[in-house]
Every structure is written in C-alpha cells, then in structure tokens.
Amino acid sequence: MTTDDLKLLDKFQEAAGGDEPDIETMRDLTHPDCTMTQPESLPYGGTLEGKSIWEEEFSAFAEEYEKFDFERRWMEQAGDWVAIYFDINGKVADGDEFDTSAVELFRVENDQIVEAEVFYKDTAKLIEAGL
Template sequence: MTNPQIIEACRKALTGFEKNDKTDLLNVLADDVVFEFSDSLPYGGTYNGKAEFQAFWKHVYQEYEYFNYDARAILEAEDYVIVPVIARAKTKRGFSMENEHLFLFRVRDGKIVYGRIYADTARGRDVLEGREPRRFPKLQLS
C-alpha cells in the first residue's frame, strides 16, 4: 500500500452509510484538486479547489435528506485509488434510491489531485424530479 493515509481517509469518508466522515478526506485533497461529476444532474460539473469540492457536497445535501455511501472495496492501481460504493439517498421530496457509484481519485505526492464520481445519473434524476427510479426489464434475447 503506497498511500495508507489516503486509503484510510477514503474508508472513513465512504464506508458505513450514516457513519461517513469526510474530514480526513478533505485533509488529503491538494489545494488545487479538480473534481468532476456528470452535468446531467443539477449539481454536476467540474469543481476546482477544496472550496468548490466542499460547495459541491453542500449543494448535494440541499437536494437530499441524506446521501450516504458504503465502500465495497478500496483499491490502489499505480497513481489511482478506486472506490466502488453503494449509495443510499432520500430526497427532500421523500423519494429514495439505492445506486452503485465509483469514485476515482488520482494521487500525486501524497495528495488527491483529481477525483470523479461515475454513477447512474438517470436514477438520480428520477428521484430529484419527484418519482421512483425507473427500472426496465432485461431484454428478451431470442
């Protein structure tokens, strides 16, 4: 393990659903971190620096009563830390979702310099628009 401090920060921030604590994760972000999330949701886009990273999360929590994660694994590969998670959220309108996300972090000199969330944004958009997440049946193959 080449980045134990970052691994532990990810574990604390992204494990245990309501136990998520992002304090240590904020401490391992580079001052000029770049963070991206799909702009198909109202809080998506590219965020530059720690202040914008924190503003992203503040905006997310304006839409939801809670939005928590539980990591399935925390993996290192070269300069990256990869964290597949289960996300559980409930909007302020009362719609819930359970979704799979993947956090991808790039590390340089012991700090996270880049992050991106890969997620099923269609499901998120459904609950934000005030409806249950749509699910479609598997295709019937001949």
C-alpha cells in the first residue's frame, strides 16, 4: 500500500459521496474481478463481484433508504489494506431514522480496488429502523 493508494481511495470516496454518486469514476478505480462483501443480515448483504458492484450497491440503497449520509472520520493504512471509519445518518424507506457507524476495508493492487468489506457497528439499528 502506498500514498498513491490512499489518494486513489480519497478520489473513490469523493466519487461515492454527494447526492449523485459518480459511478463512472468508481468503476474506473475498480478491478474487473473486485469483490465487495456486506453483512448477510441486511437485505442487500452478501458478496458482489465485478465493476458493476457500485451500481448494484447504490441501486439497493435507493430501494432500502430514503436517506443514507456518511461522514468519514479517519482513514488508516495497514499493510495491503486501508480502513475507513464513517459516521452514518440515515432513514429507512417507510421506516425510522438511525445513526450508526461503519468501517470499510479496501485492498488496492496496481491502482485499482480489488476487494472491499463493510462492517457496520450495529446492524440491529438498521433492522430496528425498519430495514
């Protein structure tokens, strides 16, 4: 992992944020064989593969959440991985609001994201909110 990898993830996070994610930039930063794993307890949980994972993730979020705002608190490198900690404020579609946090782990090789894993602090809060 290099400083360039941290810059790549900064660019990726910038593309993912805001009202309209920049899916094309996210795809450009993603390896064709990339995998992303979300907690199985969530409706969109499981492992997605390929460059289309970001479209699939944001499509699932659009169905499940009325609002899903995140603010990055920190990003740290550890070997081949980068951990990013977020605070999340959201509202489940036809449900309640919730606040929680999450850690996303990213592995980068040859200037592309090859693996991502998401760990929510409290998936029960999402489920209790009506997910």
